[in-house]
Amino acid sequence: MGFKRRATAHWEGDLKSGQGRMSTPQSGLFEGTRYSFGTRFGDEKGTNPEELLAAAHAGCYSMALGFILQNAGFTATRIDTQAEVAMETSPGPHAVGVHLTVTATVPGIDAAAFADIAANAKDNCVISKALALPVTLDAKLV
DSSP: OOOOOOOEEEEESOTTTOEEEEEOTTTOSOSSEEEEHHHHHSOOSSBOHHHHHHHHHHHHHHHHHHHHHHHTTOOOSEEEEEEEEEEEOSSSOEEEEEEEEEEEEOTTOOHHHHHHHHHHHHHHSHHHHHTTSOOOOOOOOO
């Protein structure tokens, strides 16, 4: 059984003076959340695509780690993950990588087993895999 998740984005104007809104209609978590050049490349209040990618990756990784630990017979009492998306601006803005930092409390596991399971979760979390997937597009001019 498959499923789909959806988000929307609306943009008006040019890159530097324009602005947009993002929404997540299925969950209702975001409804018209502001994004702009200033929120993406500066410190203005709002969100940006890279921050949302980092949040998605941190959440996905934490869940994957918990699942793989469970399958190995362990239960984490705490998993805290930070995902940092590294960006370069030349020759144009592009992501160059994601660094995951995780701290976890897992009773009964040794450091070597935890390191192996943590690496497995990094390789197999849905977002880690998605970053290497092809992207398709339907474009229509109205």
